[in-house]
Amino acid sequence: SQKIEQNSEALNIQEGKTATLTCNYTNYSPAYLQWYRQDPGRGPVFLLLIRENEKEKRKERLKVTFDTTLKQSLFHITASQPADSATYLCALRRGGSQGNLIFGKGTKLSVKP
Amino acid sequence: EAQVTQNPRYLITVTGKKLTVTCSQNMNHEYMSWYRQDPGLGLRQIYYSMNVEVTDKGDVPEGYKVSRKEKRNFPLILESPSPNQTSLYFCASKGQGEVPGELFFGEGSRLTVL
Numbered sequence: 001s002q003k004i005e006q007n008s009e010a011l012n013i014q015e016g017k018t019a020t021l022t023c024n025y026t027n028y029s030p031a032y033l034q035w036y037r038q039d040p041g042r043g044p045v046f047l048l049l050i051r052e053n054e055k056e057k058r059k060e061r062l063k064v065t066f067d068t069t070l071k072q073s074l075f076h077i078t079a080s081q082p083a084d085s086a087t088y089l090c091a092l093r094r095g096g097s098q099g100n101l102i103f104g105k106g107t108k109l110s111v112k113p
Numbered sequence: 114e115a116q117v118t119q120n121p122r123y124l125i126t127v128t129g130k131k132l133t134v135t136c137s138q139n140m141n142h143e144y145m146s147w148y149r150q151d152p153g154l155g156l157r158q159i160y161y162s163m164n165v166e167v168t169d170k171g172d173v174p175e176g177y178k179v180s181r182k183e184k185r186n187f188p189l190i191l192e193s194p195s196p197n198q199t200s201l202y203f204c205a206s207k208g209q210g211e212v213p214g215e216l217f218f219g220e221g222s223r224l225t226v227l
Contacts, residue, residue, distance in 0.1 A: 034215065034216075036216075041201075041221065041223075042220060042221065043117075043203050043205075043218030043219055043220050043221055044156070044203075044216070044218050045218070046215035046216060046217075049215065089155075089156065091216075100146075100158070100161060100171075101158075101216060102158065102172075103148075103155055103156040104155060105153070105154070105155035106155060
């Protein structure tokens with residue numbers, strides 16, 4: 001069956017450092033992958049989408065890579081700030097469906113001042 | 114303002130008492146979906162709808178019903194709630210024409226079943 005794994009439940013880093021979050025998937029060849037941010041008690045908010053033919057995507061301090069050989073996406077936040085503290089979710093389109101997403105369990109990022 | 118609105122945001126109920134969680138979106142989106150989120154299990158899809166009168170099961174549909182009579186509304190119905198349905202529920206929508214489009218989520222409905 002299709003699986004999405006975000007390797008770390010939690011990641012603690014110091015302000016100003018680069019945070020790197022990992023999303024791995026198995027039994028799957030998604031056409032694209034998405035990353036969302038979720039603050040406590042709130043709904044997830046879309047951040048970035050990267051397609052299978054794109055190696056890298058950037059948006060301000062965010063960078064996402066997509067390696068279809070390794071079946072892995074890396075999500076980077078450069079010059080991290082305490083305001084970046086949140087849970088980050090990766091999502092893939094469910095195989096055989098039209099835009100139906102399944103989500104990883106998320107990585108809780110804490111940025112300490 | 115583009116938004117997905119869920120009601121109620123918080124609800125405590127008792128086993129067996131039917132309840133409905135409403136979801137409404139103002140973006141004319143074709144696709145709508147319900148998820149539940151539990152600690153350690155992440156977001157799991159309950160039901161989804163590709164358009165009016167078209168609904169399908171997600172990963173955890175047992176104990177839930179949905180309907181899509183109008184494009185903007187997608188209510189989640191718990192006919193006979195049980196304690197294992199205590200969870201944080203999210204409704205989401207997406208424009209079909211923008212596949213792969215971003216999902217817009219509501220603020221969540223925290224349900225406790227005693």
